[in-house]
Every structure is written in C-alpha cells, then in structure tokens.
Amino acid sequence: MTNVKKQKWQIGQETFFVRWKRNMKRYKYIYLMLLPVILYYAIFCYGPMGGTIIAFKNYKPALGITGSKWVGMKYFKDFLFGPYAWRVIRNTLIINVLQILFAFPIPIFLALLINEIKCRPYKKVVQTISYMPHFISLVVICGLLATFCRTDGLFNDFLALLGMERRSLLAEPDLFRTIYVGSGIWQEAGWGSIIYLATLSTVDPGLHEAAAIDGANRFQRMLHVSLPCLVPIIIVQFIMRMGNILTQGFEKVFLLYSPLTYDKADIISTYIYRQGLELTNYSYGTAVGLFNSAVNLLILVFVNYTSKRITQESLW
Numbered sequence: 001m002t003n004v005k006k007q008k009w010q011i012g013q014e015t016f017f018v019r020w021k022r023n024m025k026r027y028k029y030i031y032l033m034l035l036p037v038i039l040y041y042a043i044f045c046y047g048p049m050g051g052t053i054i055a056f057k058n059y060k061p062a063l064g065i066t067g068s069k070w071v072g073m074k075y076f077k078d079f080l081f082g083p084y085a086w087r088v089i090r091n092t093l094i095i096n097v098l099q100i101l102f103a104f105p106i107p108i109f110l111a112l113l114i115n116e117i118k119c120r121p122y123k124k125v126v127q128t129i130s131y132m133p134h135f136i137s138l139v140v141i142c143g144l145l146a147t148f149c150r151t152d153g154l155f156n157d158f159l160a161l162l163g164m165e166r167r168s169l170l171a172e173p174d175l176f177r178t179i180y181v182g183s184g185i186w187q188e189a190g191w192g193s194i195i196y197l198a199t200l201s202t203v204d205p206g207l208h209e210a211a212a213i214d215g216a217n218r219f220q221r222m223l224h225v226s227l228p229c230l231v232p233i234i235i236v237q238f239i240m241r242m243g244n245i246l247t248q249g250f251e252k253v254f255l256l257y258s259p260l261t262y263d264k265a266d267i268i269s270t271y272i273y274r275q276g277l278e279l280t281n282y283s284y285g286t287a288v289g290l291f292n293s294a295v296n297l298l299i300l301v302f303v304n305y306t307s308k309r310i311t312q313e314s315l316w
Contacts (some may be wrong), residue, residue, distance in 0.1 A: 017255065037286030049293035055287035068283075084271060089246070092267040095177055096245050103185045104241060107192030108234060112222055127197075130190025142255035144182055146170060168257060173264040180256065180265075195237070196230055203229045227290045235313040246292050268292050 024031065055075060057068040079085050110130065117123040148154040149169035156166045169175050175280075203226060211221045250269035257265035268288065276285020308314035 001224050002099055007163055027140065036293065052286055055285050055290045057283060059283040061282075069079050071283075075284045076291060079291065084266075085265065088266055088268045088271045089247075091264060092246055092248050095180060095248055098177060098183065100238075100241060102181055103188070105236070106185050106189045108196055108230065110189055110198035111193040111200060111230075112226055114197060115226060116218060116222060119218055125302055127190070130193065132189035132190070133187040136187070138251055139255065141183065141187060142252060145179065149179065155175065171258065171260045174260045176257065176261045176265045180252065182250075195233060200226055201231050203236045231311075233245075235307055235311055236315060239303050239315055240302070242303040245299055246296050 051065065054068065056072055057065065058071050058074075059068045099305060114123060114126055114130075117126065119231050138263065142239055150156070151166045155169060162167055169179065207225050208221050211225050212249075216224065245266060248269060249269045250267075250273065253265060253267055253270050254273065257270065269292075272285045272288050272292075275281045275288065304314045304316065
C-alpha cells in the first residue's frame with residue numbers, strides 16, 4: 001500500500017511539473033510581466049520583515065541586529081504605558097472612523113448616480129472629471145490646502161464674506177480632521193467609484209426591465225436592483241478597509257499637521273516617524289509599527305469571520 005501511494009505521489013509530481021513547464025512556455029510573457037510585481041513585494045514588503053526583530057532588541061547600528069542586546073517586550077510596554085499611546089491611537093481611530101462613515105459611502109452613491117446617466121458622452125465627461133483629482137500629486141494637494149487655509153486664502157475669503165473672522169485654518173486643531181477627511185473625499189471619491197461602476201455594468205438589464213414593468217421608478221430600481229448587486233463588493237471593500245483601521249496615510253498628515261495640531265492630528269505613523277527616524281530610536285519605532293500591524297491583522301480576521309457568519313461574504 002505504501003508503494004502504491006508513493007507511486008501516485010510521484011505521478012502527481014511529474015504531472016505537476018509537466019503542467020508547470022507547459023504553462024511557463026505558453027504564458028512566458030505574462031509571467032515576465034508579473035516579475036516586477038513579485039520583485040517589488042519581495043524587496044519592499046517581505047524582505048524588511050526580517051528586520052522587525054529589532055523591536056525586541058536594543059538596536060545599535062554599530063553592533064548590528066545580531067550584536068544588539070535582547071530586551072524582549074520592553075519597547076512595547078514603553079509605548080503602551082507611555083504618555084502618547086492613547087493620543088496617537090485615539091487620533092488614528094477617529095480619523096479612520098470618520099473616513100468610514102463619510103468617505104466610504106460616497107463612491108457607492110457616486111457610482112449609482114453615474115450609472116443612471118443615460119447620455120453616454122455626458123457620462124464619460126462626469127467620470128473623467130471625478131477621476132482627475134486622484135492623479136494630482138499628494139504634495140500638490142497639500143500645498144493647495146495650505147494656501148487655501150491661510151488667513152488670506154480662498155477659504156478665509158468665503159468666511160470673510162459671511163462676516164466671520166479670518167484665521168489660519170490648519171492651525172486650528174478642531175478643524176484638522178474636517179479638512180483631512182473632506183479633502184480626501186474630493187480627491188478619491190471618483191477613483192473609488194470605478195470598482196462599483198464595473199460591478200454595475202454586469203447587472204442583467206432584464207432585472208431593471210422587469211422592475212419597470214412592475215411600476216418601479218428610477219429611484220426604486222436603483223434602491224432595489226442596483227444597490228443589492230453591489231452588496232458583495234461593498235462587503236469585501238469594507239472588510240479590507242477595517243483591516244486598516246489603525247493605519248492612516250502618513251504623507252498627507254505629515255504634510256498638513258504641525259505642533260499646534262498634534263493633539264488632534266498626530267497619528268501612529270507620524271509618531272513612528274518622529275521616534276524612529278528623527279530621534280533615531282529604531283527599536284521603539286519598530287515596536288510601535290509591529291504593534292500596529294498585529295492589531296490590524298486581528299481586526300481583519302475578526303471582521304472577516306463576522307461577515308462570513310452574517311452575510312456569507314468574506315475575503316477567505
């Protein structure tokens with residue numbers, strides 16, 4: 001019996017390698033196009049994972065990773081019981097929750113509205129205009145925001161017309177989150193609607209025709225035909241978004257915040273940057289980043305499991 005199993009295993013291995021060689025020969029150019037992507041993830045995503053061990057060491061560049069002293073969970077404790085842990089975790093969570101509440105639904109509504117446009121030339125124009133902000137450099141976007149939010153900027157001109165006092169809006173801690181989330185909606189709403197528009201293009205027209213025969217108007221067809229067809233992709237997108245609940249774009253916050261707004265704007269990624277690079281506390285910064293990634297992974301697994309139990313839709 002053992003010999004029979006061994007022979008089957010060998011036959012299976014031979015079949016696998018024959019199939020692999022055939023596919024490599026047939027799709028060699030596709031695999032060649034895939035190579036840069038594999039190299040990117042190998043070099044910039046999986047390669048640096050080996051360096052996370054410095055989170056458990058008192059890393060000294062002169063001693064190297066292997067020569068540095070092992071300190072265990074010291075830096076994790078320093079962060080969690082330190083004075084800034086609650087502030088950066090709170091700010092990161094609040095900004096992400098605001099984005100989920102306000103920025104996440106906007107591309108869905110936009111896709112539903114664009115899908116209802118019957119004039120194709122006008123539809124293409126609307127789509128193009130809504131996509132354009134995504135391709136503007138983030139540095140340019142932040143530069144425009146900084147200019148518009150100055151005391152003599154565009155936004156203050158509108159405030160002055162309403163009889164309100166001019167002020168530096170980016171220096172106001174209470175306004176930072178509004179500016180951040182609002183500008184993000186403007187920049188990414190059109191781009192985020194692409195995946196929903198692609199899904200809507202696969203909806204069977206017969207469903208709309210049947211609903212129209214039953215007396216449903218355009219709004220009712222949108223609500224009861226188009227929207228339910230988006231539910232699976234909405235759930236997948238929501239799960240992925242929740243998996244980054246403690247991750248926020250470093251670049252935009254870094255370009256917009258200042259010491260005046262640290263109390264409302266300082267997030268985990270900017271805190272890691274200041275501790276790890278500016279203060280050269282590499283082990284502490286790595287520990288905070290590792291903690292952040294671990295919590296995100298746990299949340300992703302939990303949300304995926306909950307979604308699978310409730311809606312039967314999940315990432316895996």
